[in-house]
Amino acid sequence: MTDKLDALRAIAKKMSLDAIAIVPGANFQRIFGADFHQNERPLMVLVPVDGTPSAIVPNLELGSFAAIDFDGEVYDWKDQTGYQSAFDAMFEKTSIQSIGVEGQSMRVFVHHAIAKSKPSLAIADAQREIASLRLVKSDQEIAALRKAISVSENALAKTIDAVKVGMTEKDIESSLIQNLYGSGADDLSFSPIVACDSNSAKPHASARDDVPVKPGDALLIDFGAKVDGLCADITRTFFIQHCDDRSRAIYETVLQANLAGIASVVPGATAADIDDATTRVLEASAYADRIHHKTGHGLGREVHEDPYIMRGNDEKLQAGMVFTIEPGLYQLDDFGVRIEDDILVTETGAESLTSFDKQLTLIA
């Protein structure tokens, strides 16, 4: 515990800030081994470089909060009186002049409550630095990821076995989700994407209840189970019954890009190097105009986290990092293909944690 808070203090020092504030979410989970809802009731832990940590806790969460290993002052507040007085009390007691916050997790009303209590306080976005504490996964986290991926792959196998021409995207999605929970998911990493035909070209399509899959369709499934707090994220693109030569060529291009990306992973390479290796294959193909996104993203307690596998990210890969390699080619009035694996950086190279077959597969 204490060492975990020390890591936050070290970030504050490095950024010349007086404190770090943490709200519920992935960082909170990793540090405290527990989580709280982010809703209209603010909960926040403040860790100053010097002095005692303190926390703002909704009164009805005091019981759960007492169960975590937190040694500091607690300012609780009740629905009836509101939370501002707890922020006021917290900031009245401290002389800090600046704090770092998680810009992707903290919401503006919390930022405003802090600023209202102490208008002179400088509030910096320390998202990247705080999240970097989660870059290298613990053994326990890697074990949970393996479990989440295994649950996901079992659910996918069951789901595609049952796909029939005439089922809608929504039918397939519902079956996938039931199979995920039936296979042992604690939660979904995110709302799955089940998209056929031109919908497969939309990176975040919603499953339609009026569009049945038909022979020749691409069927893109992007999904993942969450197990013990860790998120799987896998994409496979299938074809229904048959696949024409052009679609096959596009699929093979994406597959080669995926393989080239995985082959390029070694400790010491940068995130940009992996993106380069992957994107080079896509760009050299006849389908370069179908490139629409970067190669991948880190994966852990959040389904999108550092390291982002993209141009310009010079972050060096280290053993224990986990990220997706998910090249894709899309054309909005045509279809999309994406093949996404979850990659663990090892001491000597890479291990693909996903093992689901990625050769072009006809189903239904």
Next chain:
Amino acid sequence: MTDKLDALRAIAKKMSLDAIAIVPGANFQRIFGADFHQNERPLMVLVPVDGTPSAIVPNLELGSFAAIDFDGEVYDWKDQTGYQSAFDAMFEKTSIQSIGVEGQSMRVFVHHAIAKSKPSLAIADAQREIASLRLVKSDQEIAALRKAISVSENALAKTIDAVKVGMTEKDIESSLIQNLYGSGADDLSFSPIVACDSNSAKPHASARDDVPVKPGDALLIDFGAKVDGLCADITRTFFIQHCDDRSRAIYETVLQANLAGIASVVPGATAADIDDATTRVLEASAYADRIHHKTGHGLGREVHEDPYIMRGNDEKLQAGMVFTIEPGLYQLDDFGVRIEDDILVTETGAESLTSFDKQLTLIA
């Protein structure tokens, strides 16, 4: 469409602001009939009181964004170059000096991107005013809520029929979730609470995989299906095989509070009046020290939204509002009871959209 943006313009005028900014989420859904992911890629629509609306859109979402009815300037940005330049371009083109934002939805990194583009801009929290556009539900929304509640109640009935002594909280949760999707849920309103024994006293307990339910336990189930974008939210507390007199007395107190709350709902009453009617029953009982939270919250596209049914909220109830009435009594080293219904305000009183039996029920 245009009228919906007019409603935002009216809010800006009323708050003496020059514009309103909207990010993906419940308000976005209601206005545009579509939604986008809130992730590390910012998407934001800016609606000035005068002049043309504009939007910041991740390049890979351009296809989906083009499908919504938006008549304004679009600033897209790519992962490779980042989003700041899109914010800069947007704010360079406008002369607004102040904006209202959704404080509970917008995250700090977006707030910072705006402030970086235009340091002199005043950024106000217009959460409550923007969300108030969703206070009175449309007929379509009420129909979706009825469906979400019916799906939820079917799933609950199936789940408790199968509860056996020895099943863990986690087993019951997994079965509930599969039943929800099997019954037609598009999504979960939130991660369900399935809590027995002392865990039932924690308002946001996590299901344990090592705690089986045993005779005499309270089993609290708080859950809901999301259908067509609308959220059900229901709690029932059961007892396993038998229930002692004291537990029964506590249960009956909560039930009487629930009924008193529902009976007090008439258009024109305030949210605080409903809280009073409910809380009065709890406070008059021998268990007043077990009160830990307000009476309820609005329910719609978000599972927690206005109107909050709590002391101090003088918001007048109008026909078409929907909220929960969910009194509870909890003691951390003992157990908790909560009974939660979803209530629609009608022209003459209230309709409970939930109809699941709430007499004390022994199961397993």
